[in-house]
Amino acid sequence: MVKRISFPSMGWSRIAFRALFEKLPGVEVVSPPIVTREIVKIGAKVSPEFVCLPFKVTLGEFINMIENHDVHTFIMSIDCGPCRLGFYAPIQDKILKDLGYDAEVLPIQQDDLLNFKWAKTLLQLSNVTNPIMKYVDVIHSTRIALIKMSYIADITKLEGLIRCREIKLGDTTRTVDLLMNKLDNEWDVYNLHNFDKVVKREFSKIPIKRNIQPLRIIVTGENHIVMEPFINMDVVKKFGEEGVEVHLVNTLYDWILHKLHINLKRKKLEKLAKPYIPLDIGGEAMWVIGHYIEAQSHGFDGFIHLYPFTCMPENTARGILEGQSPDPFYLPVQFYSLDEHTGYEGMRTRLESFIDLMKANRENNPKFMNNYQEPPEIKAIFDDKTQEDGISRFINHIFTPLANNIGIILKNLFSSEESKPNTREN
Ligand code: SF4
Numbered sequence: 001m002v003k004r005i006s007f008p009s010m011g012w013s014r015i016a017f018r019a020l021f022e023k024l025p026g027v028e029v030v031s032p033p034i035v036t037r038e039i040v041k042i043g044a045k046v047s048p049e050f051v052c053l054p055f056k057v058t059l060g061e062f063i064n065m066i067e068n069h070d071v072h073t074f075i076m077s078i079d080c081g082p083c084r085l086g087f088y089a090p091i092q093d094k095i096l097k098d099l100g101y102d103a104e105v106l107p108i109q110q111d112d113l114l115n116f117k118w119a120k121t122l123l124q125l126s127n128v129t130n131p132i133m134k135y136v137d138v139i140h141s142t143r144i145a146l147i148k149m150s151y152i153a154d155i156t157k158l159e160g161l162i163r164c165r166e167i168k169l170g171d172t173t174r175t176v177d178l179l180m181n182k183l184d185n186e187w188d189v190y191n192l193h194n195f196d197k198v199v200k201r202e203f204s205k206i207p208i209k210r211n212i213q214p215l216r217i218i219v220t221g222e223n224h225i226v227m228e229p230f231i232n233m234d235v236v237k238k239f240g241e242e243g244v245e246v247h248l249v250n251t252l253y254d255w256i257l258h259k260l261h262i263n264l265k266r267k268k269l270e271k272l273a274k275p276y277i278p279l280d281i282g283g284e285a286m287w288v289i290g291h292y293i294e295a296q297s298h299g300f301d302g303f304i305h306l307y308p309f310t311c312m313p314e315n316t317a318r319g320i321l322e323g324q325s326p327d328p329f330y331l332p333v334q335f336y337s338l339d340e341h342t343g344y345e346g347m348r349t350r351l352e353s354f355i356d357l358m359k360a361n362r363e364n365n366p367k368f369m370n371n372y373q374e375p376p377e378i379k380a381i382f383d384d385k386t387q388e389d390g391i392s393r394f395i396n397h398i399f400t401p402l403a404n405n406i407g408i409i410l411k412n413l414f415s416s417e418e419s420k421p422n423t424r425e426n
Contacts, residue, residue, distance in 0.1 A: 003125060006030045006065050007075045008058035011227040012152045013252045015184045020145035021075070023187075024137055026127025030071045031184075032061050035230040039064050044340040046095055052084055053308035053339055054224035057231060059092050066101050075121065078107040083282025083313050113259040146256070147192050148183055151199065153251035155179050156236075158203055160219075160248045161375050163240030165208035173237065175202050204381050213372040214245040215358045218295045221306035222283050222314050225338060226250040232306050233344045235336070235351070239304075242355055245375070247300075249291055250284065269294065276320050283313030289320055296331040299371025301358040303331050309339040330367060332357055 007017045009032040022029045033039075035057060043060025058076065065071040076089040089107035096103040106124075109117035122138045155176055163172040179202055186192055217239060225232055227250060236246050257263035269290025270280075277286050288305060295303050305321070307314030318335050334354045336347065361368040 002026055002028050003073055004028045004030055004071050005073045006032050006071045008061050010224055011229055012180055013227055016145050016149040016252055019148045020141050023141050024126045027125050030069050040340050050310050052311055055088055066103055072103045074105045075108050076105050077110045080111045081282050110259055149253040151183055151195050153253040156248055160236055160246035161377055164214045164243045164245045167207045171206045200381055214243055215301040216245045217302040217304055218247045218291055219304045220249045220288055220291050222308055222311055223250050225306045225308055233347050281313045285313040285317035288317040303333040306336045309337045
């Protein structure tokens, strides 16, 4: 029997989630439609009032898929960390059943990916009887999902860096949509391993302004809110269209590397944040503080923190950033506390005034003058016109497959100081 399944979209992450299940025998994947105001309203209506906004949004997505797409099985990630993510799947399952829907929410465990509990969900879904072949399918699916995840991270990163430079408004958005669509429909492993060339080629077609020094900000916060553009009102795009270079630091790939215990970038951030927040209290709280400290020391112009209105960990992070005495923090920060009632107009006026503040700092405040450095990615895409041929082509085609999967790991291993993880014990 074939099971029709779906999952929450979390922005472009839906491409990686689809990849994780699409090739499992016995599974028919229905990709979730993009989140809309109506979906959020449906979820908020049947959820407890003070539950996290991502809970309401994802529940709304499930109900929409039951009613309009004939899907009755949903995969929801769970954690056993200190915040509420661990309760999402069982409570959403209960709410759906109480509402009379014939539906099930299957949890996929992501608290520690090295314990491989997550694989049980995939093995359960597969209808292959041969146990060895089941594992082969799961390994293949995981591999494809990881590769796609790494490209989603690359594309969204470049999006933030390039949009502020585009000459023709909309070029970056069109390129991102085109690349994501290609990535979603690419299943050939060889082509996937070489997809970095497609990314580079498509972005390099965008006519851009060089020799500008745009304002630079970091956008971070709770993962779902940061990665779901409908919920954060596509703040990355809005800032980009206003000429601000956006460094978007939350990606699914980054999170998965963290859960595999190989994300040394995060360990470095933990170390920076430790004097202010000695342990992981859930959400992205600890890393938000680390990113803020790093952004300030790297001469950024501003910092954007996005989080759900009732999110304990992110509210705590905000309190820490605002409540130091004496205050070592001077990097301008804007907090966006979002819920299902948030509208764009209020955000727009705040966003514009924040840009004015950063511009004034650039012109008058020595702490923000002459700090700008062009990201190396811009040079790599728009200056490097080297055509590969002969041996270099051969070498690239041998090594690129490895590079995308383990590049970040190796880079971190050889360039970052390892720090002790922050746990309750230490
Ligand atoms: S991080 Fe915040 S919003 Fe996300 S599950 Fe935890 S408490 Fe809820």
